[in-house]
Amino acid sequence: MSTTTAKNAKNARYGMVIDLDRCNGCGACMVACAVENNVPPAQAKATARTGITWMRVENVANGASFPEHRTAFIPIMCQQCGEETPCVSVCPQQAVEVDPKTGIVDQMPQRCLGCRYCMAACPYHARYFNWWDPEWPAGMEKALNPEVAPRMRGVVEKCNFCHGRYHAAKAKAAAAGRRDIDPADYQPACVEACPTRAIVFGDLDDRSSQAAQLAKSPDAFRLLPKLGTEPKIYYLTRRPWVREIASASSPAEVRRG
Amino acid sequence: MKHSGKISFFAGFAVMLAVGWAGFPRLLYRGTPQPLSFSHKVHTGEKAGMKCEDCHVLRASGSFGGVPALESCAGCHAAPMTGTAPEKRLIDNYVTPNREIPWLIYSRQPDNVYFSHANHIRLAKLACKQCHGDHGDTDTLRPYQEDRVSGYSKDIWGSSISRISFGRGRRDGMRMDDCVSCHREHKVSDSCLACHK
Ligand code: SF4
Ligand code: SF4
Numbered sequence: 001m002s003t004t005t006a007k008n009a010k011n012a013r014y015g016m017v018i019d020l021d022r023c024n025g026c027g028a029c030m031v032a033c034a035v036e037n038n039v040p041p042a043q044a045k046a047t048a049r050t051g052i053t054w055m056r057v058e059n060v061a062n063g064a065s066f067p068e069h070r071t072a073f074i075p076i077m078c079q080q081c082g083e084e085t086p087c088v089s090v091c092p093q094q095a096v097e098v099d100p101k102t103g104i105v106d107q108m109p110q111r112c113l114g115c116r117y118c119m120a121a122c123p124y125h126a127r128y129f130n131w132w133d134p135e136w137p138a139g140m141e142k143a144l145n146p147e148v149a150p151r152m153r154g155v156v157e158k159c160n161f162c163h164g165r166y167h168a169a170k171a172k173a174a175a176a177g178r179r180d181i182d183p184a185d186y187q188p189a190c191v192e193a194c195p196t197r198a199i200v201f202g203d204l205d206d207r208s209s210q211a212a213q214l215a216k217s218p219d220a221f222r223l224l225p226k227l228g229t230e231p232k233i234y235y236l237t238r239r240p241w242v243r244e245i246a247s248a249s250s251p252a253e254v255r256r257g
Numbered sequence: 258m259k260h261s262g263k264i265s266f267f268a269g270f271a272v273m274l275a276v277g278w279a280g281f282p283r284l285l286y287r288g289t290p291q292p293l294s295f296s297h298k299v300h301t302g303e304k305a306g307m308k309c310e311d312c313h314v315l316r317a318s319g320s321f322g323g324v325p326a327l328e329s330c331a332g333c334h335a336a337p338m339t340g341t342a343p344e345k346r347l348i349d350n351y352v353t354p355n356r357e358i359p360w361l362i363y364s365r366q367p368d369n370v371y372f373s374h375a376n377h378i379r380l381a382k383l384a385c386k387q388c389h390g391d392h393g394d395t396d397t398l399r400p401y402q403e404d405r406v407s408g409y410s411k412d413i414w415g416s417s418i419s420r421i422s423f424g425r426g427r428r429d430g431m432r433m434d435d436c437v438s439c440h441r442e443h444k445v446s447d448s449c450l451a452c453h454k
Contacts, residue, residue, distance in 0.1 A: 163454065
């Protein structure tokens with residue numbers, strides 16, 4: 001046992017807390033995510049479902065008319081389900097797994113056969129299918145991130161908390177002879193890009209991390225908690241109507257007015 | 258005539274073995290010579306006394322330099338040091354026109370493979386030899402051999418087509434199975450994204 005621990009960094013359970021009262025819907029996270037993860041520009045014929053947006057910002061409104069009208073934005077990506085992870089249980093290819101060392105739900109596009117069963121299983125619509133081979137405008141392929149492999153037509157992909165950045169943080173620690181990464185070295189692209197600092201990322205098992213503390217706030221909640229998927233993405237809001245909409249199980253549950 | 262059946266069976270068997278073990282690899286791989294002849298031995302030997310990491314640098318960021326860029330060579334060979342023919346070619350064809358040497362990388366992995374030299378050198382404390390064999394002591398660069406079907410370097414599969422290595426003192430091959438078996442043996446991460454990107 002002792003050698004096992006000595007050879008491994010301590011396990012983490014990475015998660016995010018997104019403050020919906022800070023998010024102003026600018027979409028910088030969506031752009032940063034696509035650039036970081038080599039998601040190509042959408043084809044002209046792509047729709048919201050056939051395009052690829054590992055991170056997407058949804059717009060909701062309280063339904064009242066002026067001057068009571070209010071809107072809110074909800075950034076949604078893979079919720080990194082910690083229990084009964086739906087996409088993992090359905091995949092016939094074992095192309096999805098929960099990494100016990102990081103808690104990150106790993107997607108292996110190279111193993112995926114494209115059946116899209118996981119997309120049907122994911123309660124959060126966080127998975128995207130490559131309907132077309134990736135294409136970058138001439139010259140833009142020079143700006144691809146070498147730490148992330150591009151995907152091909154016919155496979156599924158989704159947010160993996162910018163895994164390339166996790167690799168980089170690990171390698172930097174290793175170069176200094178350390179096994180545990182410096183949390184400051186591992187921050188996903190969306191977290192970095194958000195101008196209002198609405199997203200806080202960290203190890204939910206590390207009590208000193210800001211993410212772990214915010215996740216315990218009474219204003220924190222998760223999406224579709226009744227499914228028991230134990231997502232590692234938390235949302236924060238102090239506005240009751242936003243919380244009501246965001247934590248509803250179906251649109252029908254939301255009272256408008 | 259009693260044994261002729263057996264004899265022709267074993268003769269045929271021997272021929273097929275020879276074809277499979279000696280002929281097939283020749284058919285499967287396409288060899289390309291390296292652009293320049295280079296002796297690791299001269300550089301790591303007593304006179305020059307260099308270490309692997311003097312040219313194949315591991316940066317503080319944890320990224321690995323791989324095969325050195327021309328400036329590493331030009332640092333010493335801006336002007337002739339030894340006057341040998343390969344050195345003259347290096348200077349005339351690459352250093353003077355400031356053109357990178359198009360080395361063929363024996364251990365190039367597919368695009369979706371992530372490998373950190375930092376983790377393996379600094380934490381696992383593996384010697385370069387363990388994966389790269391005695392490359393650092395060789396006097397010439399062997400031709401780069403590419404699988405005609407997959408396009409991968411022969412070093413990925415391993416030098417022996419049967420994958421039986423006779424006491425080379427290293428793991429033969431750099432396939433996913435080779436990585437995974439060592440990771441499992443040492444109880445370190447074997448999740449997909451540990452080694453894929
Ligand atoms: S949110 Fe969807 S893709 Fe992400 S872990 Fe849960 S089921 Fe899988
Ligand atoms: S689409 Fe790919 S990842 Fe999803 S269930 Fe099918 S094989 Fe698995």
